[in-house]
Amino acid sequence: MLFQNIVFSKGMILDQLNNPTFTNQSQKWNFITDQVMGGVSTGELIVQQVDGVKCYRMIGNVSTKNNGGFIQIRAKLNPEINSKDYNGVYIKVHGNQKNYNLHLRTGLTFAPWQYYSYTFASTKNWSEIRAPFAQFKKSNFYQPKSILGQNIKSVGLVAGFDDFESDICLGEIGFY
Numbered sequence: 001m002l003f004q005n006i007v008f009s010k011g012m013i014l015d016q017l018n019n020p021t022f023t024n025q026s027q028k029w030n031f032i033t034d035q036v037m038g039g040v041s042t043g044e045l046i047v048q049q050v051d052g053v054k055c056y057r058m059i060g061n062v063s064t065k066n067n068g069g070f071i072q073i074r075a076k077l078n079p080e081i082n083s084k085d086y087n088g089v090y091i092k093v094h095g096n097q098k099n100y101n102l103h104l105r106t107g108l109t110f111a112p113w114q115y116y117s118y119t120f121a122s123t124k125n126w127s128e129i130r131a132p133f134a135q136f137k138k139s140n141f142y143q144p145k146s147i148l149g150q151n152i153k154s155v156g157l158v159a160g161f162d163d164f165e166s167d168i169c170l171g172e173i174g175f176y
Helices: none
Strands: 012-015 030-033 042-050 053-062 070-082 088-094 099-106 116-121 127-132 151-160 164-175
Touching: 012 070, 030 042, 042 070, 042 164, 053 070, 053 088, 053 151, 070 164, 088 099, 116 127, 151 164
Parallel strands: none
Antiparallel strands: 012 164, 030 070, 042 053, 053 164, 070 151, 088 127, 088 164, 099 116, 099 151
8 A cells, every 4th residue: 555645734814804904913004116116006995895795995096106116015024934845835816807916025035125926816706815935936046946934924905017007805814
């Protein structure tokens, strides 16, 4: 008989809006636009129900004018999450069929423009997206190639890098 060792990692729910605007770690979600660096993108974060699910809804106008091009919601992780403990990030989202990004920052992403990114397409129905750590791409050549083995200090949901109307709802986020 051939036996295979299978490692089951226990998941961790970071937020499912039990205490809206705060994660289960009691960290506040922040709404950020490219205006912090001279861009002109606008938007807002609101808590509401979409198709019966309580969610963070990030709506806005993403513009690449003035070297801008993003809006995002971001939360710090405290304690930080070690990428060795999980396989990736999962989110439950409802969107407008546009592409969005998950951004993770670590202790080795010093500058504001450094992060690890995973791009996904949103749908007009609630769906679960699983973003394996191995598929996150670095944003800058100064960073280590992979996030694997690093401590994650923040997570962000980003609408950006193109001109479009953002409308995405985040109903749950965690690690698997």
